Amino acid sequence: MTSNPQASTPHQSLETLYRSHSCGALTAADVGATVKLAGWAANRRDFGGLIFIDLRDRYGITQVVVDPQRASKETHAAAESVRMEFVLGVTGKVQRRLAGKENPNLPTGQIEVIAEKVEVLSVAQTPPFEITDRCKANEDLRLKYRYLDLRRPEMNARMVMRHRVALAVRDYLSAQGFVEIETPILAKSTPEGARDYLVPSRLYHGKFYALPQSPQLFKQLLMVAGFDRYFQIAKCMRDEDLRGNRQPEFTQIDLEMSYAGQEDVFRVTEGMMAAAFKAGINYDLKVPFARLTYKECMDRFGSDKPDLRFGLELREVSDLVKDAEFKVFREAVAKGGIVKGLAATGAGAYSRKQIDDLTAAAAVFGARGLAWLKLEADGKASGPIAKFFAADLTARLVERLGGKPGDLLLFVADSAKVANNSLSAVRSKLGADLGLAKDGEFACLWVTDFPLFAWDEEEKRWASEHHPFTAPNWDDLQHLDTDPAKVRSQSYDLVINDWEMASGSVRIHDSRLQKKIFEILKLSEDEIQKRFGFFTEALSYGTPPHAGIAPGLDRLLARMLSLSSIAEIMAFPKTQRAIDAMTGAPGDVSERQLKELGIVIPEEEQAPEKK
């Protein structure tokens, strides 16, 4: 066995017409054997006589030596003609490298293959960028030539890791009694939620399928159907604006359990995550995960996905400063807002520039300023606003925030929403700048007790915070009619570091309650019937209590590898404008196709021809 994790495992045989071994398999134990290798020329070092070729496949690199005294004229000539990324077939004998000429950087570094025959199986144009892990090509170029980018060992390894994790997830869930069932891609549009990707119907002009934003309804119907425990590694599509951790299509590990509640889902998910981290990066995730309610999260971190790798907790100080001399604080409280702060440990020496950068981070979320106090060694506070606070008030602020000499106290005075968002952004920036958020550390957190509804100011109605099939907390049912804002839901998020990694809930299993929720959401009777008639009807035929969750596979993998973009662990991702840089999708279709679908595009709305 080699130490290369990508090398073939012992039970695998890669032997084919073209090769007896992979390029990562040969070691000192194989010395003397005659072997056939095939792969790409990753590098060629030509000494006129001796020629060294690094032969690469996805398992590793093996050095091939062409010695004019050992190989035919034709083989030497072939070796001379080799250029980067040519595909070669090599026959030769494994020999121990000369003493002192071993390469400790390669698992195969003890040996080399002395070529008897080198055959060029395929020539290659000069690639637009080098196929190495040192490659610094731009993202758009890498996407245009994704097949070359994926050939790089680093990218190759990510895809293999993705496979390993998916396999571990399947194994784990299968062992827990889950059955993998596929659900339709051509489905029905449902209101609420993200914008749908639509597929026009040829047979019914004017009607559309919607690509699923998630298999939500289907998985609940599978519970009604008695499958008990279902899962699926499912593609989900959402036609919304993109980010580093959002692609138009992405993959969720979708699962649902009957006769289960929140605790059951947590237990299964924790086991699954641990298995995934073990398979992915050989990391032992600590279970069970930490838990916080939504309210605690907002109070202590100003965010519903706080990074628990570090502290720097937020504290509200409205009560302390409501009568303070400092007008900004006083007026914010008087206007119904809040004043919140945090103590940045050891940031007391921050320069004006560094504080300005923190202020800018806060401003993105609407904060009009970031007030600050430096705590000096003598316990006094300094800074432009220090003069507004009497010594005893300063002492109480310091005590509330847990500040120590050498710390920087930071405050935002605004509406609760702006104060929380802004200070949370400041906290994240501090976590990164102060080196508190370390790569390779994973803080897992369940966030529970989200509100069931959020008020939609634009549409002047209540909207589901999670989705309309989420069960209310059974203790809060009496508030449904009187005070929807007060109703907690039985939904939960899994947060790892600062990313929402999974979202789920206990579902409504009673058709009457489901109808009531639709009514609160101001869906008309007609609409409920048209959109969800089949679903509420299904619930009425004896539905087991059930609950589920859907971790994002792409995010999970990106998080394991500390990558900020999920595109980095997808084989063929799209750009931020939802374009496939390689194929050019979305593309034009023929007049005939449009006609068959009954679609007419107004002349003035046609996109200009893309080069």
Add this chain to the structure above:
RNA sequence: GGGGCGUUAGCUCAAUUGGUUAGAGCAUCGGAUUGUCGAUCCGAAGGUUGUGGGUUCGAGUCCCAUACGCCUCGCCA
């Protein structure tokens, strides 16, 4: 829909306040080279500075528009 940053050789980057013929490393091509492993040495070729317009005696550099990429606010149950 809004804000920000970027776009110079195949790739990654440089080019003083607007000033001579836009440079370097890698890759490519030719030559030399029998123990290299990001080989080395010698030489060559490679550019409509994303695109369009403007200011100027003169624009890679300044202004406007636009395309593309990335980050971000909104959005994403």
